[in-house]
Amino acid sequence: MSKQLSHWQLRARFARGLSDLYGREVPAYTTLVEVSAEVNEDYRRNHPDQAERLGSIQRVTAERHGAIRVGSPRELAQAARVFGAAGMSPVGFYDLREAKPNPVPVVSTAFRPIDREELARNPFRVFTSMLVPQDRRFFSAELEQRLEEFIGARTLFSAELLELADRSIADAGLSEEDAEHYLELATGAFALSPDPVDRRWYATLDEISSVAADIGGVASTHINHLTPRVLDIDELYARMEARGIAMIDAIQGPPRWGGPDVLLRQTSFRALAEPRTFLEADGSTTRGDLRVRFGEVEARGIALTVAGRNHYDHMLGVVDDEQAGSGRPRPEVALEVWERLCPRTERALLEQDLAFFAILPAGGPAGPASLDLLELLDSGLVRAEPIVYEDFLPRSAAGIFASNLTSDGAVDETQAGTERNSAWMGEQIGVEIHDPYALYAQERQRSFDTTMAVLGLDPR
Ligand code: OOG
Ligand code: NI
Known part of the structure; x- marks a missing residue:
């Protein structure tokens, strides 16, 4: 019998295969990967005790996220099978139709591994967006029908690919031969198609939304971008500009500041x-x-709890308000707001239950066997290590979408939107959409329970 490749091995090869493909298609991506590797190497040299706190250097070096866009629940369900074959499950629900100032007619989820060990092996994730042609704020009934016909008539993923994917899901992996076949077909499904684009149809959709044109104006899907991870994104930004590559105006997400890095930049x-x-x-x-x-x-930081995320969103609002009409650059205002409103240390984030930490044995002297977490930390028996944020930010996602729009789009706010949510999406694709907060909370709890067991303390 030929050797079996497990889900994580398929996932690692899938990420590498797409990276090779995208590098051939978009040469500037290769530059980005090279500069990222240099930045990470320098960071590791200069900050040896910090560099691997949010993931091993092997993980971070191989780490990529991609983005794809599909046109219907049927296509999303097929994508779920293709990614499921590599151990990637849907996590989170993002409604980009509500994004300001550039609403996009899609709802999204991210396919990614959910277990700690699987993430450590290879965290490849794909942000996957689905068009909502039923939403009258964007599409007329006539256009909805034309879109559904066009999308209904195309095949993004071949029957052969889907069959291999199902086999990998059922058998927790594939033989070497099947794996090669699956990877070739899966990677190929995301290559840019040389087929002609119908000029008028594409332009009709582009007037409403460039994203709608990119999804429904062509007969195939393609990887829209592929993203490496860096340990110092400000340094990367400067080095890319120095190489003459025009970057978007800003780094999205939290500002650079003196306190803990949270979420995602x-x-x-x-x-x-x-x-x-x-x-x-x-x-x-x-x-x-x-x-x-x-x-x-x-660049990835610490995962926030619901309370932490609410505080983050509040700070975003304060930055918006203070920047409006001030004529000051956003990063400067953001830095000021963060210095004022964000807890400055990991310990403060933990005490206020704003961020997720794993609890690990610290080898300290056995003190009084308290079960209070803060006392345990103070006694040196345990330590708290940040849990890395594995997901996305809707506002940054909207900014990313907006950064490559060719038209301003047209939205009719007098029309009512179509209700879409995580449960609806899960039902459509027959796979549960995981709640990211529940996953982080589970990991925190597991680490605590394991550590208590190791220390011989009974949490009950
Ligand atoms: C997806 C944009 C979202 C991110 O990193 O926030 C995204 C897209 O452009 O299709 O990838
Ligand atoms: Ni992205």
């Missing part, structure tokens, strides 16, 4: 013009280009 380089063939109204074909794909990079 992201930035990207602008979408590049890629040559495409167009089918014209008279039946002729022409050459042209489309700007849809780009490169993004991110």
